[in-house]
Amino acid sequence: MKKIKKAVIPAAGLGTRMLPISRTVPKEMLPIVDRPAISYLVEEAAAAGAEDILIITGRGKDAIENYFDYSIEYEQKLTASGKLDKIEEMRNICSMANVYFLRQKETRGLGHAVLTAKNFVGNEPFYILYGDDIIVSETPVCTQLANAFESHGKPVCGVKPVPWESVYKYCSLKAEQNGDGSYNVTDMIEKPKPEQVYTNLSILGRVLLTPDIFDILETTAPGAGGEIQLTDAMRVIAQNGGMTAVDFEGERFDLGSKLGFLTANIKEAVKHPEVGEDFKKFLREFVADMDK
Numbered sequence: 249m250k251k252i253k254k255a256v257i258p259a260a261g262l263g264t265r266m267l268p269i270s271r272t273v274p275k276e277m278l279p280i281v282d283r284p285a286i287s288y289l290v291e292e293a294a295a296a297g298a299e300d301i302l303i304i305t306g307r308g309k310d311a312i313e314n315y316f317d318y319s320i321e322y323e324q325k326l327t328a329s330g331k332l333d334k335i336e337e338m339r340n341i342c343s344m345a346n347v348y349f350l351r352q353k354e355t356r357g358l359g360h361a362v363l364t365a366k367n368f369v370g371n372e373p374f375y376i377l378y379g380d381d382i383i384v385s386e387t388p389v390c391t392q393l394a395n396a397f398e399s400h401g402k403p404v405c406g407v408k409p410v411p412w413e414s415v416y417k418y419c420s421l422k423a424e425q426n427g428d429g430s431y432n433v434t435d436m437i438e439k440p441k442p443e444q445v446y447t448n449l450s451i452l453g454r455v456l457l458t459p460d461i462f463d464i465l466e467t468t469a470p471g472a473g474g475e476i477q478l479t480d481a482m483r484v485i486a487q488n489g490g491m492t493a494v495d496f497e498g499e500r501f502d503l504g505s506k507l508g509f510l511t512a513n514i515k516e517a518v519k520h521p522e523v524g525e526d527f528k529k530f531l532r533e534f535v536a537d538m539d540k
C-alpha cells in the first residue's frame with residue numbers, strides 16, 4: 249500500500265462557538281485532561297504514517313507552535329529533580345513527525361485554509377484533519393481512510409450518520425453503498441435546507457484528498473456563511489468520478505462546541521491512568537448527589 253506521507257490540519261478558525269475563551273486560547277489548545285486537542289490530531293496523523301504535518305494557524309494562535317517546541321525551563325527543573333523520563337515524554341511530543349506551521353492571513357473558510365497548503369502538499373494524496381474534531385478510535389481514522397483509498401482509488405471522506413434534525417448544521421451526502429461497508433458519493437451539499445437533504449450522512453473531521461482539489465479551490469466562490477467551503481470543492485470531485493465515504497470506527501468529539509469539549513473531557517478523564525479511578529469515584533458520588 250502506498251503510504252500517505254503528508255497531513256494538513258486547518259486550525260485557524262476563530263472559534264466563535266467557544267467565546268469568550270477563544271479570544272485568547274485557541275480552541276485547538278483546549279485541554280482534554282492534560283493534552284491539547286491539537287496533540288491528539290498530530291498523534292493520529294503520525295500513527296497513520298504521516299511524516300510531514302502542516303498546521304494552518306492564524307493570529308493569536310502562537311500557543312499551538314510553542315506546544316511542539318522543546319521546553320528548556322521545564323527540562324532544567326525536571327533534570328534537577330531527576331525526572332528524566334518526563335523530559336523524554338515531553339520531547340516525544342516534538343518528534344512524532346515533522347510539524348510545520350503556516351498562517352492563513354484571513355479566516356475565509358475551511359476551503360481557503362486548505363488552499364494555503366497547496367505548495368506544502370505538492371503532487372501527493374494527503375490527509376486533512378479538521379482542527380477541532382477529535383476522534384478516539386482503535387485504528388486511526390486516517391488509516392481507515394487510507395485503506396479505502398487503496399481499495400477504491402478515489403478521494404475519501406470520513407462520515408457518520410447525524411441526527412436528521414441536525415443535518416442542516418453539517419453537510420449531506422448523496423451516497424450509495426459499495427457493498428464493503430463504504431459508500432460511493434456522487435454529490436454533497438454544505439448546510440442543506442430541508443428540501444436539499446440527500447441523506448443524513450455527513451463528513452465529520454477527516455478526509456483524504458488528491459492535489460486536484462487545489463485547482464478547484466482556486467475557483468470556488470464563497471458559499472454557506474460567506475466562507476470558501478471545502479465541501480463545495482469536494483462536491484466537484486464527487487460529481488466528476490465520485491468519492492468514497494467511510495463510516496469510520498471511533499468516537500468523535502467536537503472541541504469547537506462547549507458540549508463537545510465537556511463530553512470529551514469526562515470520557516477521557518475516566519480512562520486516564522493517573523486520575524481515572526479517582527475521577528470515576530467522584531463522578532459516581534456527584535451524579536448520586538445530583539439525583540437526590
Ligand code: UTP
Pocket residue numbers: 258259260261262263264265266304352354355356357358360361378379380381504
Ligand atoms: P469550523 O467552522 O468548525 O471553525 O471549521 P470556526 O470557524 O473556528 O468555528 P466557529 O463556528 O467560529 O465556532 C472547521 C475547522 O476549520 C478551521 C477551524 O480552525 C476548524 O478546525 N478553519 C475554519 C480554518 O482553519 N480557517 C477558517 O477560515 C475557518
